[in-house]
Amino acid sequence: MKRRLFAMFLMLTVVTMLITACSGTTTGTSTSGTGGDAVGSTGSNTDKKAVKITYFNTSAEVNTMFENMFKRYNEIYPDVTIELIPTGIGEGQQEKLQSLYASGNAPTFMNVDPANVIEYEDHLLEFTEENAPWLSLAADGAVDGGTFGGKVLGAPWSVQGYGLLYNKRVVNEIFGEGNFDPKSINTRDALQAFLEKCEAAGVPGTMLHGANWSLGGHYLTLVYAVQGPKTSDGTGFIDKIKAGTVNIEDNPIFQGYMDTFDLLAKHNYNKADPLVGDFNKDIQAFGEGKCATFFMGDWAWTTMVTLENVDQEYGFIPVPWSNNPDDYGNTEVVMVLPKFQCINKSQSTPEQQQAALDALAWMLSEPEGQQFFIDAGFYMPYKNVRDDVVYNSMTTSISEYAQRGKTINLGCFSYISGDAWTETGNLMLKYLSGAINRDELAQGINNYWKSVK
Amino acid sequence: MKEKKNVFKFAKYVLIYILLILFMMPFYLMVINSFKTTQQFVNNPFSLPKLEKVGFGNYISAFNKMNFLNAITNSTIITLISVLLILLTASMAAYFLVRHKWKINKIIFATLVASMIVPFQAIMIPLVSIYGRLNLMNSKWILIFMYMGFGQGFAIFIFHGFIKNIPLEMEESALIDGCSKIQSFFQIVFPLLKPVLVTVLILDVLWIWNDYLLPSLVLLSPIERTLPLSTYSFFTTYSVDYAPLMAGIVLTIIPVLIVYLFSQKYIIEGVVQGAIK
Amino acid sequence: MNSKSKLLNNIGNFVIFIGPSLIAFSCVLLIPLIYGVYLTFTNYSPIKLTYEFVGFSNFQAVFTDKEFWQQFVKTLGYVFYSTIFCNVIAFLLAYLLTSNIKARGFLRAGFFTPNLIGGIVLGYIWKFIFANVFTKVGDALGYQPLMTSFLTHPDRAIIAMIIVTVWQYAGYLMIIYIAGFVGIPQEVQEASEIDGATGFKKLCSITIPLMVPSFIICFFIVISRGFMTYDLNLALTNGQPYGSTRLAAMHIYQKAFQANEYGIGQAEAIIFFATVAIVAVSQVLLTKKFEVEA
Structure with a gap:
């Protein structure tokens, strides 16, 4: 009989815990980077500087391009791992992205429509001359589409x-x-x-x-x-x-x-x-x-x-x-400019944000990163893109x-x-x-x- | 009279095989087109594949793109454990609900049945926000727990209907012999449930094996991906890369098809046994 | 044994037998649902940092959302026809496949296979079939109605959804009906044959009344799944042509995530759930009246 009582007690505790936990969550979003725990949780990784960041891509037709890009980036910078979050099938993209935000697992950075940039305004990191000097390389007017209320929230990558x-x-x-x-x-x-x-x-x-x-x-x-x-x-x-x-x-x-x-x-x-x-x-x-x-x-x-x-x-x-x-x-x-790159600040640690900024700098402004986009046939709105590229007709x-x-x-x-x-x-x-x-x-x-x- | 019977029999066979052809046509198309390029497929879905041209190319690319071995391991673990947990807990709960007609049990049963109709969209965001804040996402085990919860309604509903028809006498005599409730359930009732256990098993295996939305919300890192999640690479924003998708689906179906064919024998056997008793 | 220890014993058994089920069910379904109901009284949005209490305004918005009610009615129609056709075909299949027929196992497996594919993928395959295969057949036969895709006309697109639903669920329900057929005690069947009941008469007077439990389950399955159809809707028609085939679940989804009216979408989901629950539960109660003890 004692064991049964104990089991009952256990169940009660679990239920109480869950209920209190749930009611605790209704008080609004916590801003204490829940994504931070991703660091080091990758298991055997002993390097303390290791950072894992996630990427959400709404241009599903070039998922493979991004995967290859991130793989190469990891070869150059072994302490940074970028994980591509699969986009929802068909038009499930918005649902998926919102569920990620709702669960506190927002992607560290993402490639989204300009309309999304406004919607997610509150969550996005502003690009400034200090944190993203490479944006000055962007073609004239290219940054405007990602600028809302005077803040640059989205970095352009294709025209x-x-x-x-x-x-x-x-x-x-x-x-x-x-x-x-x-x-x-x-x-x-x-x-x-x-x-x-x-x-x-x-x-x-x-x-x-x-x-x-x-x-x-x-x-x-x-x-x-x-x-x-x-x-x-x-x-x-x-x-x-x-x-x-x-x-x-x-x-x-x-x-x-x-x-x-x-x-x-x-x-x-x-x-x-x-x-x-x-x-x-x-x-x-x-x-x-x-x-x-x-x-x-x-x-x-x-x-x-x-x-x-x-x-x-x-x-x-x-x-x-x-x-x-x-x-x-x-x-x-x-x-x-159909898509913009954005960085999340509400659910990521400063280290992750920095890692995302560095990755974007490499992707958008360095020759090796740009080459991935060029190979996939994209015309990049950056002044330092190789000028000998032969684009498709x-x-x-x-x-x-x-x-x-x-x-x-x-x-x-x-x-x-x-x-x-x-x-x-x-x-x-x-x-x-x-x-x-x-x-x-x-x-x-x-x-x-x-x-x- | 005999002639009439033969005509009837013939008509029965014709009808059933016409229906069968209609039911199997999409599979036939899927298999033959998994050996073509998407373009050949779009041009003429009925043409037989020219094997020397594509061959198993789609299968190889689907196998690699889906990271098949990893995905099938995840799918197997998740499906197997979830289904076993559902079968065990739901059959016990259904048994208790049938045998004790307390008011609270009636309320519980009604709640469970009603829960089968909750549109997933209504709980999706609350669900991910609760588990996300508790930091319980991105784990197979949480997903298994969720399946266990979502599977209760349907499984209890089915078990409930079946257990109702099991006569009480045997259990009563067992209880008089000093068996505890647990013992009498596992020794007497559980074995009788075999046909319905297999039915629920199959239906739940299919549900969990093919489910896309829930794992896509819970499992975030690529290493945890299940088979349906892995087919995402064949879908792009505007179109579907049909040829490797077909190959990927054939690969995804084969394991469950084997499970089904294997257990079908038991369903029929079990159902017949249940009927004799 | 005194009554106190009996009560404890009962509670103990309750915890052991129902506890695990109840915990999982509550944590995964009940609590999120209650939380979801709470959210309908707020202007919560997954992408906003804060939210506040707004009373019943979301529910008021639902009643002025004309399209929601239109789609609701359309969904009722879809569910009605799906339920009828799925059950008729499944019952027929089960009847034929429990009669004396060769290769029963093979046939049963064949009819069941459509369930081996998940909803989204299934929708894409059928989309291709409706757009490319049917039209090719139509061209070959010179049969006008088949020459254009089923999915580009509002009424035919709904028919297409019903066809795929029947294709998918008939085999599923067939299994349950087969179990029902086989479950009819041999003695009852023999007794009825002695009384001279054969064929159709036997089916109507003996078999069908004894199979009421199977009917309850099968109707319930199609009704509940039909109302919630989303994957198939998304992949097969995606609401096309021009939004005419957005069934209720899809409308709710678009309201919540595309139009960013999460609170209204959630309120619609709750109202929808309540209605479906009433329909489904009354169906169960209604059919239970016809149940006979075997």
């Missing part, structure tokens, strides 16, 4: 661009070698003539990827960005919709882009079943020359290189929204636009969250499939923004 990709081989076959000048597409009428000529040659003129991130995150975002060359032009426009002082349907740029959208939809390779949105399949069809153009960005390259028997030469043409070649947006393609095309100063500033993208892509992107998909008309689309977009705080 990407999007617009209408065209397959050079296919277009040359239709127009004759050397007869096509991408600069000639500077009005909607010119685009229409181009698409019709492709169609007449038996090749669908374009392809729209039926996914909400492409149509909502990329296409519709053009409407905000083209409001003006400054970031505040785009965000100001969104603020007016939120306040109800502007309705998006009254905006000529919106109407212009939607007219162009109708044109693209008419010549869409996926017209029979526009919402399939299978990325592999679309890239493959485009690479095999089944359509002349594709509304996509240079990140398509990372998938393209995995395919056999596809074309290698591509270029960008703008997405004109009016018939005036002088309008902003008609001769430009989008250039964007897509990235090269974007950089030519950049050199001519013909890029659309997508700064307002930093303030558009993933939820906006999903919700307004879904409306765009509905419109594409014919389930709603343009008025209903505009109403839906207005309502979405009004519902956001």
